[in-house]
Amino acid sequence: MENSLITTAKTLLVSFTAKDSEASSELKNALNYLADMSKHEEGILRYEVFRSDNNPLDYYVLETWSGEWALEKHLTQTHVLDFVQHCKLLLAAPFTIVPLTIPFTPEWLKPLITNSISLN
Numbered sequence: 001m002e003n004s005l006i007t008t009a010k011t012l013l014v015s016f017t018a019k020d021s022e023a024s025s026e027l028k029n030a031l032n033y034l035a036d037m038s039k040h041e042e043g044i045l046r047y048e049v050f051r052s053d054n055n056p057l058d059y060y061v062l063e064t065w066s067g068e069w070a071l072e073k074h075l076t077q078t079h080v081l082d083f084v085q086h087c088k089l090l091l092a093a094p095f096t097i098v099p100l101t102i103p104f105t106p107e108w109l110k111p112l113i114t115n116s117i118s119l120n
Helices: 003-008 021-036 066-077 078-087 106-114
Strands: 012-015 044-051 058-065 097-098
Touching: 012 066, 021 044, 021 058, 021 078, 058 066
Parallel strands: none
Antiparallel strands: 012 058, 012 097, 044 058
């Protein structure tokens, strides 16, 4: 890995709260589908879906892209645009996006390229 990749990588933490348990189940399926589609995109380094241990209505996506160009391209994909529209019906409030700076080292980044986790 080049050091330039480490300094240009874009990481987001996206938070979702489903409006009820039925919506939570549908949101989980939609997030898993989004993860499956996104992990094949150019520039993806990490895409993981999590559910909170404290509140089963809360979900999180941690995603890392190789650069701003990859993130911008991702945000225009049909599966992302469809997900954004669909999840509006499932959420208690709009989802939030928090940009993160992670002090990557090449050794830390390497395993992220091959790993993608979806909820079962």
